[in-house]
Amino acid sequence: MDVHISLEGRSDLAAQVYRQLLDAILDGRLRSGERLAPTRELARRLEISRNTVALAYDRLVADGFLVGRAGAGTFVSAEPVRGRAAPTGVVLPRPFWRGVEPEPAVPGARYDFRAGVPDARLFPMDTWRRLVGRELRAGIATYGDPSGHGPLREAISRHIGISRSVLAGPDDVLVTNGAQQALDLVGRVLIEPGAVVAVEEPGYPPARLLFRSLGARVVGVPVDAEGIDVAAIPRSARIVYVTPSHQFPLGTPMSLARRAALLAWAERRRAVVIEDDYDSEFRFGARPLEPLQSLDRAGRVIYVGSFSKTLLPMLRIGFLVAPASLAPALRTAKRLCDWHSELPTQAALARFIDEGLLARHIRKATREYAARHVLIAEALAADDRLEPVPSAAGLHLCARLAPGVSVRPAPGVLAFESLEEYCGEEPAQRGLVLGYGVIGRDAIPEGLRLLRSRMSAGPETPAARF
Incomplete structure (x- = not known):
C-alpha cells in the first residue's frame, strides 16, 4: 500500500521517513502483513536517495515493526500493533448532539420479533x-x-x-x-x-x-x-x-x-x-x-x-x-x-x-408475511392481557398492555420492542411491537409461548428490547 509521506527540507530525511512510517503502523493505516513499497520505488517517489529509504526501513526492522522476506519484499510485522486513538480534544458538538446517544447494537436472539426488518x-x-x-x-x-x-x-x-x-x-x-x-x-x-x-x-x-x-x-x-x-x-x-x-x-x-x-x-x-x-x-x-x-x-x-x-x-x-x-x-x-x-x-x-x-418478490414475500401475521394476530387476540391494534399490512403488529401487566426480560432468547420506545410525549403509552420479518413461521408459536410466559400482572416495568 502506498502511504503518504511528506518531507520538509533536506535534513534528517531518513528520520522523517522512519517517523511517518512508524505513525502509519501505530495508527493502523498500515496493518500487520501489508507489503511496503520497495526502497527503490519509494526513493523515486520522494526524490531522495535509495540509501536514505533503506536506512529508515532497517531501523524499523531493528525495532520489530517491519520484517524482510528474501525475494518477496518488506512487510509490516505480524505482531499485532495496537492502533493509537485520536486526541481527546476540547471541541464539543452543538447541545442537541450532546444529548443524543448512538443507537445501541441489538444482540441476536433465538426468537427475534424486532420490527421493520425484512426476511x-x-x-x-x-x-x-x-x-x-x-x-x-x-x-x-x-x-x-x-x-x-x-x-x-x-x-x-x-x-x-x-x-x-x-x-x-x-x-x-x-x-x-x-x-x-x-x-x-x-x-x-x-x-x-x-x-x-x-x-x-x-x-x-x-x-x-x-x-x-x-x-x-x-x-x-x-x-x-x-x-x-x-x-x-x-x-x-x-x-x-x-x-x-x-x-x-x-x-x-x-x-x-x-x-x-x-x-x-x-x-x-x-x-x-x-x-x-x-x-x-x-x-x-x-x-x-x-x-x-x-x-x-x-x-x-x-x-x-x-x-x-x-x-x-x-x-x-x-x-x-x-x-x-x-x-x-x-x-x-x-x-x-x-x-x-x-x-x-x-x-x-x-x-x-x-x-x-x-x-414477483413482493407477491412471494406477502404470502409468507401474511401467514406470520395471522399466527401472531390470533395469539395476541387470545390473551386478555393484550389489546391488539388492528392492522392488515406491513412487517409488524402492535398490542397494548393491560394495566399492571409487565414483561420480564429474556436476554439472548427473546427480542421485541416496547411501544414506549416510540413515544416522545409523557405519559408514554404501554404496549408491545412485534415484528415478523426476521423470525421464521415455524419459530413463531414457541416464541409467543415464551413471550406469554414472561408476562405477568405485577408492578409495571418497561418492556424494552430483550
Missing part, C-alpha cells in the same frame, strides 16, 4: 448478484445525476404509479440513500430554525430526532383509530410528518375522511405534509386507500418511499416525489450532501423492477 431468506440473492455483477462489468466510471440513475427513476415512477397510484413521472423522482436521507433532504430545504414540525404520537423516533437536529421544534400529535388527530395539530406547524398507509408503530391506516381533513388543513395553513409510505407493499386484506400524494391538488405533499423494507436494509435505496416547486432545491441538496447514490446498485435495481422481479 433476507426470501430475497433472490443469486439473481441480485447477477444483476449487480452485470452493472459492475459494464463499468460505470463517472459521476451520476444527483437526482438518480435515469432508468431507475423511470422504473420507480412506473412501479409506484401502478402499485400505489402515485402521480409521478421520472423527472419527479429523486433517488436517496434510504428513506432517512429523503427526510433529511426535505428538512434541509424546508426547516428554518425554530420551525414547528408536527409528528405522530407514538411515531418514528429517527424522524423526530432528525427534525430536531435541523433546528425544528417537534410536537407530537395524538393518533387514534383513524390516524393523526388533525384538530390537535398546532396552528403554527409548518410541516406534518405522517405514515398514513400503515401507521408506525400502531399499524392502523389513516381513514379517507382523516386524509381529506389533513390535506384541507395543510392548504389552509400553507403547510407541507410528508407522507412516509415505508412498507405498504405488504398488504394482506383491506383494499388500500389512495395515498395523500394522489389526493393532493394543492401541491403540498412530499411522498417518501424505500426499498429497504421491501428488499434488504443493506441496499439503502429510497426515493421521494415532491411538488415541482421543490425539485430544484432538493436536487441541489442531494448534490451537496453526497452528489448521488451508488450507481451500480441503482442500475441493478432498475433492471430488477423492469424484469418483473420486484413484483
Whole structure:
C-alpha cells in the first residue's frame, strides 16, 4: 500500500521517513502483513536517495515493526500493533448532539420479533448478484445525476404509479440513500430554525430526532383509530410528518375522511405534509386507500418511499416525489450532501423492477408475511392481557398492555420492542411491537409461548428490547 509521506527540507530525511512510517503502523493505516513499497520505488517517489529509504526501513526492522522476506519484499510485522486513538480534544458538538446517544447494537436472539426488518431468506440473492455483477462489468466510471440513475427513476415512477397510484413521472423522482436521507433532504430545504414540525404520537423516533437536529421544534400529535388527530395539530406547524398507509408503530391506516381533513388543513395553513409510505407493499386484506400524494391538488405533499423494507436494509435505496416547486432545491441538496447514490446498485435495481422481479418478490414475500401475521394476530387476540391494534399490512403488529401487566426480560432468547420506545410525549403509552420479518413461521408459536410466559400482572416495568 502506498502511504503518504511528506518531507520538509533536506535534513534528517531518513528520520522523517522512519517517523511517518512508524505513525502509519501505530495508527493502523498500515496493518500487520501489508507489503511496503520497495526502497527503490519509494526513493523515486520522494526524490531522495535509495540509501536514505533503506536506512529508515532497517531501523524499523531493528525495532520489530517491519520484517524482510528474501525475494518477496518488506512487510509490516505480524505482531499485532495496537492502533493509537485520536486526541481527546476540547471541541464539543452543538447541545442537541450532546444529548443524543448512538443507537445501541441489538444482540441476536433465538426468537427475534424486532420490527421493520425484512426476511433476507426470501430475497433472490443469486439473481441480485447477477444483476449487480452485470452493472459492475459494464463499468460505470463517472459521476451520476444527483437526482438518480435515469432508468431507475423511470422504473420507480412506473412501479409506484401502478402499485400505489402515485402521480409521478421520472423527472419527479429523486433517488436517496434510504428513506432517512429523503427526510433529511426535505428538512434541509424546508426547516428554518425554530420551525414547528408536527409528528405522530407514538411515531418514528429517527424522524423526530432528525427534525430536531435541523433546528425544528417537534410536537407530537395524538393518533387514534383513524390516524393523526388533525384538530390537535398546532396552528403554527409548518410541516406534518405522517405514515398514513400503515401507521408506525400502531399499524392502523389513516381513514379517507382523516386524509381529506389533513390535506384541507395543510392548504389552509400553507403547510407541507410528508407522507412516509415505508412498507405498504405488504398488504394482506383491506383494499388500500389512495395515498395523500394522489389526493393532493394543492401541491403540498412530499411522498417518501424505500426499498429497504421491501428488499434488504443493506441496499439503502429510497426515493421521494415532491411538488415541482421543490425539485430544484432538493436536487441541489442531494448534490451537496453526497452528489448521488451508488450507481451500480441503482442500475441493478432498475433492471430488477423492469424484469418483473420486484413484483414477483413482493407477491412471494406477502404470502409468507401474511401467514406470520395471522399466527401472531390470533395469539395476541387470545390473551386478555393484550389489546391488539388492528392492522392488515406491513412487517409488524402492535398490542397494548393491560394495566399492571409487565414483561420480564429474556436476554439472548427473546427480542421485541416496547411501544414506549416510540413515544416522545409523557405519559408514554404501554404496549408491545412485534415484528415478523426476521423470525421464521415455524419459530413463531414457541416464541409467543415464551413471550406469554414472561408476562405477568405485577408492578409495571418497561418492556424494552430483550
